[in-house]
Amino acid sequence: MLIISDKYPIMEENLSPDQRDHPEKSKASTRRDFLKNIGLAGVGTVAGAAALYSGHIFEAKKESSGQNKILLTQDGKLVEVDSLELKALEKSPLDQNQYHGREGIPGKRWVMVTDLSRCRNARRCIAACQEAHHLRPEQYHMNTLQMQDSPNTAPYHMPKNCQHCDNPPCVSVCPVDATYKRQDGVVLIDNVRCIGCRFCMAACPYSARIFQWITPKYAEPDKDLTYNVELNVPQKLGTISKCLFSADRLREGKLPYCVTACPNSVYYFGDENEDAVTNGTTKETVRLSKLLRDNGGYQLMPELGTKPRVYYLPPKNRLFPFEATGETKPAIS
Amino acid sequence: MTLEKLILDLTHHIRINKGFLVWMGFLLVSLMVCLYAYSIQLRIGLGVAGIRDYVSWGMYLANFVFFVASSLIGMLISGVLGLIGMKWITPVTRIAETIAVAFAAVAGLVIVSDMGRPERLAYVFLYGRFQSPILWDVTVVITYFVLSSLLLFLPLIADMAIIHRSKQALPSWLRPVYKLLSLNFTDRPEQNKIISRSIRILLILLIPAALSIHTVTSWLFAVTSRAGWDSTIFGPYFVSGAFVAGSATVIIAMFFFRKNYKLQDYLTDLHFTNMGKVLVLVSLVYLYFNLNEFIVPGYKLKRADAVHLHDLLAGKDALLFWVIQIGGLLLPVLFMLFRRFRKPLPITIIAVAVLIAAWFKRYIIVIPTQEHPFLPIQHVPQNFITYAPTLIEILITLAPFILVLIIITLISKFFPVIPLFETAKEKGIEKIEFE
Numbered sequence: 001m002l003i004i005s006d007k008y009p010i011m012e013e014n015l016s017p018d019q020r021d022h023p024e025k026s027k028a029s030t031r032r033d034f035l036k037n038i039g040l041a042g043v044g045t046v047a048g049a050a051a052l053y054s055g056h057i058f059e060a061k062k063e064s065s066g067q068n069k070i071l072l073t074q075d076g077k078l079v080e081v082d083s084l085e086l087k088a089l090e091k092s093p094l095d096q097n098q099y100h101g102r103e104g105i106p107g108k109r110w111v112m113v114t115d116l117s118r119c120r121n122a123r124r125c126i127a128a129c130q131e132a133h134h135l136r137p138e139q140y141h142m143n144t145l146q147m148q149d150s151p152n153t154a155p156y157h158m159p160k161n162c163q164h165c166d167n168p169p170c171v172s173v174c175p176v177d178a179t180y181k182r183q184d185g186v187v188l189i190d191n192v193r194c195i196g197c198r199f200c201m202a203a204c205p206y207s208a209r210i211f212q213w214i215t216p217k218y219a220e221p222d223k224d225l226t227y228n229v230e231l232n233v234p235q236k237l238g239t240i241s242k243c244l245f246s247a248d249r250l251r252e253g254k255l256p257y258c259v260t261a262c263p264n265s266v267y268y269f270g271d272e273n274e275d276a277v278t279n280g281t282t283k284e285t286v287r288l289s290k291l292l293r294d295n296g297g298y299q300l301m302p303e304l305g306t307k308p309r310v311y312y313l314p315p316k317n318r319l320f321p322f323e324a325t326g327e328t329k330p331a332i333s
Numbered sequence: 334m335t336l337e338k339l340i341l342d343l344t345h346h347i348r349i350n351k352g353f354l355v356w357m358g359f360l361l362v363s364l365m366v367c368l369y370a371y372s373i374q375l376r377i378g379l380g381v382a383g384i385r386d387y388v389s390w391g392m393y394l395a396n397f398v399f400f401v402a403s404s405l406i407g408m409l410i411s412g413v414l415g416l417i418g419m420k421w422i423t424p425v426t427r428i429a430e431t432i433a434v435a436f437a438a439v440a441g442l443v444i445v446s447d448m449g450r451p452e453r454l455a456y457v458f459l460y461g462r463f464q465s466p467i468l469w470d471v472t473v474v475i476t477y478f479v480l481s482s483l484l485l486f487l488p489l490i491a492d493m494a495i496i497h498r499s500k501q502a503l504p505s506w507l508r509p510v511y512k513l514l515s516l517n518f519t520d521r522p523e524q525n526k527i528i529s530r531s532i533r534i535l536l537i538l539l540i541p542a543a544l545s546i547h548t549v550t551s552w553l554f555a556v557t558s559r560a561g562w563d564s565t566i567f568g569p570y571f572v573s574g575a576f577v578a579g580s581a582t583v584i585i586a587m588f589f590f591r592k593n594y595k596l597q598d599y600l601t602d603l604h605f606t607n608m609g610k611v612l613v614l615v616s617l618v619y620l621y622f623n624l625n626e627f628i629v630p631g632y633k634l635k636r637a638d639a640v641h642l643h644d645l646l647a648g649k650d651a652l653l654f655w656v657i658q659i660g661g662l663l664l665p666v667l668f669m670l671f672r673r674f675r676k677p678l679p680i681t682i683i684a685v686a687v688l689i690a691a692w693f694k695r696y697i698i699v700i701p702t703q704e705h706p707f708l709p710i711q712h713v714p715q716n717f718i719t720y721a722p723t724l725i726e727i728l729i730t731l732a733p734f735i736l737v738l739i740i741i742t743l744i745s746k747f748f749p750v751i752p753l754f755e756t757a758k759e760k761g762i763e764k765i766e767f768e
Contacts, residue, residue: 138717140712145708169556173557175467193456195449195457197447197448201386203557214377239450
């Protein structure tokens with residue numbers, strides 16, 4: 001802590017060449033006279049040095065502005081700092097991204113509602129997501145699964161992304177704080193920190209996470225980009241990647257990539273604190289609580305205690321008939 | 334028996350002969366091949382292995398569990414049997430401790446081979462979060478390794494003091510090393526007191542440390558909610574399984590040392606038959622935990638458990654499962670109940686079967702569970718759905734075995750395999766000159 005204040009004149013100016021600084025002088029005075037002379041000479045030298053030093057301090061003082069600022073330090077102390085001593089803290093673009101990325105967006109609790117009655121497996125959400133996050137076709141932050149809950153119930157398509165759990169098992173097991181939960185409810189992965197142990201993949205009951213087993217798709221063109229933890233681009237070899245609720249778009253006040261890409265109004269996205277979610281296709285904003293209440297909204301595997309932030313509306317009164325695509329049969333999960 | 338004879342018997346193998354050079358040469362060349370495979374993985378990424386997004390922990394992790402398991406035997410032999418006063422274990426203790434040190438040291442390296450970014454290993458210490466069982470695992474494995482190393486070293490001090498003063502022919506560079514390691518031990522009562530007290534403290538500390546390393550290793554799986562891992566008995570299930578693997582390792586090591594270093598008079602049939610009894614005991618405990626682990630979920634057949642158990646007991650992993658359970662656990666126990674199967678050669682053959690089964694048991698604990706996540710695996714290439722190890726992965730998995738063999742070979746080649754000082758005392762040789 002640096003305090004420069006006018007209240008205290010330079011200490012050295014107040015000093016007189018007395019016994020306080022030179023106890024040897026009082027000793028000398030009790031001795032023979034010639035010692036007294038030597039003592040005086042010594043005092044003279046010290047006084048001269050003190051004068052030189054105070055001159056130096058005076059010169060140094062002239063360079064200060066004389067205007068002090070009172071600041072609060074990180075540990076909560078008030079300090080006074082000369083305004084000339086103030087320097088703007090230089091943060092690299094990466095540090096800035098990392099800081100915002102860890103902080104989240106204050107006051108928000110992001111939430112997603114997926115209406116299964118409207119999904120016909122168009123897979124545009126997947127394409128938009130993979131394009132935004134520079135993923136290969138087999139790498140899914142968002143995947144649509146063909147589900148059938150029991151042999152007699154009807155099959156349906158279920159978009160599945162990270163559930164951004166409020167009690168995320170992946171975050172609990174991460175040994176290095178690479179994956180974390182933000183104040184706005186989003187679970188992110190920092191691939192500058194990730195050591196690639198894949199414990200989070202083992203812990204996630206929703207199979208929401210992917211790993212960069214080989215060099216990521218756009219490693220070469222992306223190599224000069226500053227890493228943005230809210231987009232997880234550039235993707236990094238040997239680290240985890242996952243759905244981010246498009247945290248970069250949320251910061252700009254926009255809806256996530258998947259939500260706006262859907263042609264069939266499957267997705268609602270919004271803020272739980274405002275109790276409002278907006279449909280990505282129709283841009284219609286509705287009450288979250290009413291939407292969930294009226295349509296029997298539910299969460300995936302709530303019995304695991306993960307407290308997901310993604311809600312599903314059941315596949316009733318479907319807009320489209322179920323069509324299995326590709327060779328994949330509906331899995332009875 | 335005279336001291337000279339004892340020293341000769343226990344140290345005559347300490348010389349660099351052709352057999353040793355050929356064996357070490359073979360190990361080092363094999364290690365180089367495996368390290369080359371690892372260099373490919375470092376360059377290209379973990380994608381050179383068969384692991385993918387669904388089965389993301391493969392052979393490397395199974396191997397890690399196996400190595401941690403095998404290292405636990407040091408605690409069982411020296412700690413448990415030693416502390417309850419079993420006298421016959423004296424010639425086996427150093428073998429068990431050597432195995433413990435070698436396997437614990439290498440286990441740490443095995444886990445690095447499974448990291449996507451091994452160069453960030455230090456992050457575990459820099460940014461470590463104590464919520465993560467990985468932190469607990471790192472802590473206890475290091476602790477156990479340090480305790481085991483000390484326990485290997487302390488009884489060696491007196492041995493070194495005896496040997497460096499003896500007339501036994503040794504490689505010339507080795508004598509000053511022994512002198513250094515003997516720490517000026519001269520069999521004074523206060524020295525003996527310090528050593529025996531330290532050993533006793535170490536033995537007591539070793540038991541919780543060993544229980545911790547394997548319990549925490551089992552928790553890497555048991556803290557998840559996946560079918561097949563979501564089990565409350567995983568800790569004791571792993572620990573008892575570890576004793577099975579470790580006892581088998583010790584029996585195999587005893588057989589080779591007895592034969593190659595001509596220790597028939599010290600590692601006698603009695604030791605093999607007793608180790609056989611230990612193996613029967615721990616196998617029965619393990620069998621008991623196996624019953625619990627499979628019958629209880631099998632009775633209820635909760636949805637995810639049902640899929641998992643079906644594949645394991647009657648589906649695609651069934652052959653492996655039953656060969657392991659019957660050939661590696663049930664039959665060995667039955668055979669070893671008979672005295673003649675506890676003779677050195679038959680019991681070593683049984684131990685080899687048990688050890689191989691123990692490795693594959695870790696494989697079917699780690700891998701099949703991940704092939705049945707809660708949500709279906711869809712729209713991904715075939716190699717994401719079923720796990721198949723690659724050649725590079727197999728080579729990288731072999732490397733730790735070679736490393737363990739190198740460590741055990743070096744320790745056993747340059748130090749007496751059987752504790753010299755303790756054996757002398759037990760054989761009634763009281764007059765040992767230390768001046």
